[in-house]
Amino acid sequence: MRPTPFVPLLSACLLAGAPARAATPAAAPEPRAVVVAPSAPAKPSAADAKAFVDGVNSELKRLWIRSSTADWIKATYITDDTERNAAALNEDVMAYLSGAIAASVRFDGVDVDADTARMLHLLKVATSLPAPSDPARRRELAEIAAKLEGIYGKGKWCGTPVPGKPAPRCRDLQELEEVLAKSHSYPELLDAWTGWHTISREMRPLYTRLVTLGNEGSKEIGFRDLGDLWRADYDMPPAEFEADVDRLWTEVKPLYDELHCFVRARLQKLYGKDKVPDGKPIPAHLLGNMWAQDWSNLYPLVEPYKGAGSLDVDAALKRQKYDPVRMVKLGEAFFSSLGLAPLPATFWQRSQLVKPKDREVVCHASAWDVTYDADLRVKMCIRPTEEDLVTIHHELGHNYYQRAYVHLPVLYQDSANDGFHEALGDAIALSVTPGYLKQVGLVPSVAKDDHGVINFQMKKALEKVSFLPFGRLIDQWRWDVFSGKIAPDRYNAAWWDLRRKFQGVDAPVARTEDDFDPGAKYHVPANVPYTRYFLAHVYQFQFHKALCEAAGWKGPLHECSIYGSKDAGKRLQAMMELGASKPWPEAMAALTGTKKADASALLEYFAPLRAWLRAQNAGQQCGW
Numbered sequence: 001m002r003p004t005p006f007v008p009l010l011s012a013c014l015l016a017g018a019p020a021r022a023a024t025p026a027a028a029p030e031p032r033a034v035v036v037a038p039s040a041p042a043k044p045s046a047a048d049a050k051a052f053v054d055g056v057n058s059e060l061k062r063l064w065i066r067s068s069t070a071d072w073i074k075a076t077y078i079t080d081d082t083e084r085n086a087a088a089l090n091e092d093v094m095a096y097l098s099g100a101i102a103a104s105v106r107f108d109g110v111d112v113d114a115d116t117a118r119m120l121h122l123l124k125v126a127t128s129l130p131a132p133s134d135p136a137r138r139r140e141l142a143e144i145a146a147k148l149e150g151i152y153g154k155g156k157w158c159g160t161p162v163p164g165k166p167a168p169r170c171r172d173l174q175e176l177e178e179v180l181a182k183s184h185s186y187p188e189l190l191d192a193w194t195g196w197h198t199i200s201r202e203m204r205p206l207y208t209r210l211v212t213l214g215n216e217g218s219k220e221i222g223f224r225d226l227g228d229l230w231r232a233d234y235d236m237p238p239a240e241f242e243a244d245v246d247r248l249w250t251e252v253k254p255l256y257d258e259l260h261c262f263v264r265a266r267l268q269k270l271y272g273k274d275k276v277p278d279g280k281p282i283p284a285h286l287l288g289n290m291w292a293q294d295w296s297n298l299y300p301l302v303e304p305y306k307g308a309g310s311l312d313v314d315a316a317l318k319r320q321k322y323d324p325v326r327m328v329k330l331g332e333a334f335f336s337s338l339g340l341a342p343l344p345a346t347f348w349q350r351s352q353l354v355k356p357k358d359r360e361v362v363c364h365a366s367a368w369d370v371t372y373d374a375d376l377r378v379k380m381c382i383r384p385t386e387e388d389l390v391t392i393h394h395e396l397g398h399n400y401y402q403r404a405y406v407h408l409p410v411l412y413q414d415s416a417n418d419g420f421h422e423a424l425g426d427a428i429a430l431s432v433t434p435g436y437l438k439q440v441g442l443v444p445s446v447a448k449d450d451h452g453v454i455n456f457q458m459k460k461a462l463e464k465v466s467f468l469p470f471g472r473l474i475d476q477w478r479w480d481v482f483s484g485k486i487a488p489d490r491y492n493a494a495w496w497d498l499r500r501k502f503q504g505v506d507a508p509v510a511r512t513e514d515d516f517d518p519g520a521k522y523h524v525p526a527n528v529p530y531t532r533y534f535l536a537h538v539y540q541f542q543f544h545k546a547l548c549e550a551a552g553w554k555g556p557l558h559e560c561s562i563y564g565s566k567d568a569g570k571r572l573q574a575m576m577e578l579g580a581s582k583p584w585p586e587a588m589a590a591l592t593g594t595k596k597a598d599a600s601a602l603l604e605y606f607a608p609l610r611a612w613l614r615a616q617n618a619g620q621q622c623g624w
Helices: 046-076 080-107 114-124 135-153 173-182 186-196 203-220 226-234 238-271 296-302 313-319 324-337 345-350 386-404 418-430 434-439 450-464 468-483 488-503 531-550 566-576 584-592 600-605 607-616
Strands: 366-369 376-379
Touching: 046 080, 046 114, 046 135, 046 366, 046 376, 080 114, 080 135, 080 203, 135 203, 173 186, 173 296, 203 226, 203 468, 203 488, 226 238, 226 468, 238 296, 238 450, 238 468, 238 531, 238 600, 238 607, 296 450, 313 386, 324 386, 345 376, 366 386, 376 386, 386 418, 386 566, 418 531, 418 584, 450 607, 468 488, 468 531, 531 566, 531 584, 531 600, 566 584, 600 607
Parallel strands: none
Antiparallel strands: 366 376
C-alpha cells in the first residue's frame, strides 16, 4: 500500500494516520496533465515494462511529496483551507494512479524480471482508496476523504444543556479519554463515551458514498471491491490471507478469553453484577479506553499483587523534569545503542512534539518521511507519561525503518507488508522493560519475585492481549461493508454484532442506525486499513524473540531488552533495508529465520500470566 504515517496502538489519542507532510501552507498548484506512458506498442516488451515502472517511480515520488506535504499541514493545522488544499493534491495522486494502473494492464503476461513484476503488483495496490476514472467522481471522493478526517479531528462533546444552568464546557477527545482513563463514576464514564460517539453521526452519508466510489475505483483496476484490494497486498490470494488471519486469531483467542474473564470479575466487584452481568459482554465504557481496545488504564483496579514490582515511571519523568524533547532524545539514544545513526537535524526542526494552543491538530502519534528522502518527523502531543515514552520508542522505530529503505525506488519505500511497520515499532517498545528503565535511570531497582513478574505481565496483557480481537474485527466489518454483505441500513448493528462476537464487549446504551459508531474510531473515517495492527501484535513478539536471540539473551522472553546490542541492530537493519522489495515471507525470514507468521512467541511471552489467570478463573462463569 502507499506509505502512510504510522500510528502506534499505545498513543494517547489512539487513532491513526493518513498520508502527510510540510511546514507552511501553500496554495495548491493547478493539477497538471499527467501522461502515464506513450502510446503503447501492440506487443510491449520487458524493456517497455521496466521503462514504465521507472517512470511511475519518478512521477509518484513527485506527487506523493506534494500530497504528503499538504497532509502534514492539514494534520498539524486543521482548517477548511488546509482540508481543501490536501483534497486537491490527493486528487492529483488519485488521477495519476488511476491512469498508471490502467496503463499497467498492458504488461500483463509480459515476461519481465522479478523487480519489474513486483513493482507492477505494488502499483496496483499502491492506494487504499482508488478513485474512479471519471474526474468529477474522483474529485468528489477526494473531498469526502478530507471531510471525514476533518470531522474527526475537530470532534468535540459539548454536553447536554440543562435549563437554568450555564452551558457545559466543550471537550475534545483527549479530555474525554482522560475521563475514561481515570474516573470510576458510572455516569461520568457513560457521558464521556456517549458524547464522543455523537461526533460521527454526520459521517454516515459521507462514508456510504466513500464506499460506493472506492468500490468503483477498485473494480476499474481489476478487484471485486475495496476489501479485495486491501487483502491483495499480502503476497497471497485474498481468501488465503483472510484464512491465515483467522488461524492466528484462533491461536491467541484462548489467552484473550482468560483475560476477559478475569477483568470482568474485577469490574463486577466495582460496579455490581447488575451493570456487569455474568456470562455477558462487558459494557464498552468501563474498560478505560474510548474503544475498549486497550485496557491499560484498568491496571490499578485489576493489579494482581498491590505494589509488587511497582514502577512509577510517570512520577520519575516529572521528578527528573523530562520535557518532550528530552523524552524523544532518550528514544533516539536507544537506537544509537544498537549502532544506528542519530536522527537528522531536520527531525528536531520539523516535528510536532507538543500540542499547539492556537489551532486544531490531529494529536494521534504518527511517524513520517515527508519527502521520501529521510525527511523524518514525528507528530505527537507528548505528555510526561510512561505511555508516551513507550509510544516515542514505537514511532522512532518507524522513522528508522523509513530511513533504512530510503535508497530504494519509491514503490519499495514501505515495509514488507503493512503489519511489519507496526510490528517493528512495537517490537522496539517491548524492549522498554523494567531492566531498561533502570539502565537509563528512570527506576532505582527491578524486583525479580514472582508477584512482580505477574504484575508486569498483567500490565502488558491489558495493553497487548486486550487489543487482539479489536484489531481483528475492524477490517472484518469493512470487508463486509465493501463486499455488500453489510448494507448501509445495518452499518451500526453489524458493528456491534462483531464487537460482541470477537471482543465480548457491548454498547453501554441502546444504539440505532442513527448512530455511526465505527466512525468514532479514527481509522474508519481516515480509511486506514487496520489488519496491520492485528498482524503487528503477533509479529512483534516473533520479531522480539529473534532480536533477543541475536543479542544472546538466555532468560525469559518478557525480561529481554535489546538495548545496547549491536548484533541485534545488525539483524534489524538487514530486514529494514529490504523495504517492500521482497515478499513479506522473505523479510520475515531475514529477521526470524522462518517464512511463516505464528503466535508461539506471544504465548511464550505471556506464559507466566496465562497459568496464573487459569488458577484465578477457576469456578468463574467465563465466556459471553
